[in-house]
Amino acid sequence: MSSSQKRFTISELSREFDISTRTIRFYEERGFIKPLRSGQKRIYTPADRARIRLILRGKRIGLSLAESVEIIDMYHPGESDSAQLDSLLSRIGKRRAALEQQRKDLDDMLAALDEVEGLCREAREKHRDQQPHKSLSA
Numbered sequence: 001m002s003s004s005q006k007r008f009t010i011s012e013l014s015r016e017f018d019i020s021t022r023t024i025r026f027y028e029e030r031g032f033i034k035p036l037r038s039g040q041k042r043i044y045t046p047a048d049r050a051r052i053r054l055i056l057r058g059k060r061i062g063l064s065l066a067e068s069v070e071i072i073d074m075y076h077p078g079e080s081d082s083a084q085l086d087s088l089l090s091r092i093g094k095r096r097a098a099l100e101q102q103r104k105d106l107d108d109m110l111a112a113l114d115e116v117e118g119l120c121r122e123a124r125e126k127h128r129d130q131q132p133h134k135s136l137s138a
Contacts, residue, residue, distance in 0.1 A: 007036075016049075017056055027052065047108050062095045111136040 001097070014021045026044070027033045032049050035042040051072060058068030074084035 006046055008046075008049055010035075010042050010044065013044055013049060017052060019052075019056070024052065027055065030065075030069075032065075050089060061092070062099070063091060067091060 008016075010021045010024050013019075013024055024033070028035060032055065033044070035044045035048055035049040037043065054072050055065065055068045058071070059065070063071075071084060071088050074087060075081060
C-alpha cells in the first residue's frame with residue numbers, strides 16, 4: 001500500500017496528535033475534516049491527517065480554530081498560495097504584537113511588584129528597628 005493510500009483510524013490519529021477522539025469528532029461535526037465511512041467506522045485520509053496537524057499548529061501559535069480553518073481553506077493545489085501566505089503573515093504579525101504587548105505588561109507588573117515588595121521589606125525592617133528591645137535578664 002503506497003503512502004497516498006494510507007488510511008487512519010480515529011484512535012491512531014488521537015494517539016499521534018495526543019488529542020481526544022471527541023476533538024476529532026468535533027472537527028468532523030464542524031466540517032473541518034471529512035472522513036470516509038465504512039458502516040459506523042470512520043476512515044481518515046492523509047488529507048484529514050494533514051488538516052488536523054495544521055489546525056493544531058494554528059492552535060499552538062495562538063490562532064483561533066476559525067482562523068486556522070480559514071487559512072487552510074485558502075489553499076488550492078496548483079494555484080498560487082500568495083493570498084494564503086499573506087493572510088497567515090498578517091495574523092502572525094498581529095499575534096506577535098499582542099504577545100509582545102503582554103510581555104511588556106508582565107514586565108511592568110513584575111517591576112511594580114518588586115518595587116512594592118522592596119518598600120514593604122524596608123518598612124518591616126524600620127518597624128523592627130523602632131521596637132524596644134527586651135532584656136534577657138528581666
